[in-house]
Amino acid sequence: xxxxxxxxxxxxxxxxxxxxxxxxxxxxxxxxxxxxxxxxxxxxxxxxxxxxxxxxxxxxxxxxxxxxxxxxxxxxxxxxxxxxxxxxxxxxxxxxxxxxxxxxxxxxxxxxxxxxxxxxxxxxxxxxxxxxxxxxxxxxxxxxxxxxxxxxxxxxxxxxxxxxxxxxxxxxxxxxxxxxxxxxxxxxxxxxxxxxxxxxxxxxxxxxxxxxxxxxxxxxxxxxxxxxxxxxxxxxxxxxxxxxxxxxxxxxxxxxxxxxxxxxxxx
Ligand SMILES: C[S@@+](CC[C@H](N)C(=O)[O-])C[C@H]1O[C@@H](n2cnc3c(N)ncnc32)[C@H](O)[C@@H]1O
Numbered sequence: 001x002x003x004x005x006x007x008x009x010x011x012x013x014x015x016x017x018x019x020x021x022x023x024x025x026x027x028x029x030x031x032x033x034x035x036x037x038x039x040x041x042x043x044x045x046x047x048x049x050x051x052x053x054x055x056x057x058x059x060x061x062x063x064x065x066x067x068x069x070x071x072x073x074x075x076x077x078x079x080x081x082x083x084x085x086x087x088x089x090x091x092x093x094x095x096x097x098x099x100x101x102x103x104x105x106x107x108x109x110x111x112x113x114x115x116x117x118x119x120x121x122x123x124x125x126x127x128x129x130x131x132x133x134x135x136x137x138x139x140x141x142x143x144x145x146x147x148x149x150x151x152x153x154x155x156x157x158x159x160x161x162x163x164x165x166x167x168x169x170x171x172x173x174x175x176x177x178x179x180x181x182x183x184x185x186x187x188x189x190x191x192x193x194x195x196x197x198x199x200x201x202x203x204x205x206x207x208x209x210x211x212x213x214x215x216x217x218x219x220x221x222x223x224x225x226x227x228x229x230x231x232x233x234x235x236x237x238x239x240x241x242x243x244x245x246x247x248x249x250x251x252x253x254x255x256x257x258x259x260x261x262x263x264x265x266x267x
Contacts, residue, residue, distance in 0.1 A: 013218030045114025049078035096124035154243035207252030
């Protein structure tokens with residue numbers, strides 16, 4: 001349950017409806033680990049594989065891309081939806097603290113919006129350090145505090161009001177890992193040159209009339225329906241739309257700031 005999607009619509013919906021928000025951050029994440037042709041890279045807690053997919057053309061036919069996630073449903077969609085460009089991306093079900101790869105196997109490890117959901121940071125980061133070659137790179141993103149992100153704030157209010165205490169707790173988890181926690185854990189795990197900075201994109205979301213409901217349903221549909229059926233889900237979507245009404249453009253889209261903390265380190 002603590003894995004980042006909570007819905008019967010499941011990981012297909014996660015992939016489709018999260019793409020507008022996750023997409024822009026992937027380029028920054030991959031840029032931070034200096035991928036070039038021939039590089040071997042791991043997308044950790046890859047979910048449906050946004051970062052892995054974007055890494056494939058950067059490493060080219062002589063490189064290799066791997067993805068690992070604890071959630072078998074996410075991995076199933078990752079396998080279904082990845083492009084057959086070069087050697088196939090190898091997606092594997094595995095927990096971050098027990099990775100089925102050789103020591104020093106990777107030139108780079110990236111993790112987009114995953115570390116917040118790990119039970120702790122020490123064991124997974126010691127494990128990523130093990131599978132990274134000396135001099136290899138690490139980059140991760142976590143969301144900045146929710147109160148600076150109008151879309152997530154509206155979603156949080158909706159999930160808190162209509163989703164029950166579990167939903168509220170899981171939602172908050174995505175926003176609670178700080179740059180300091182992550183850099184300290186990386187230092188302890190044996191990384192050097194740890195650094196962090198904020199990355200903000202103004203992201204245009206699809207028309208909110210449909211998107212507010214579709215996105216909530218994909219991520220929080222399970223818990224919202226459990227708490228109050230379809231009614232809870234539609235009321236929650238209405239709340240998101242109402243909260244953001246002043247941001248609506250004439251065509252129904254909204255352009256809003258999203259901020260992630262990008263943490264980088266060298267092995
Ligand atoms: C918000 S999703 C992010 C997925 C993907 N990186 C992306 O950019 O969309 C968080 C992911 O972390 C995974 N996850 C949570 N705990 C994990 C663990 N201990 N080991 C591996 N993956 C984990 C979840 O299954 C989920 O796919």
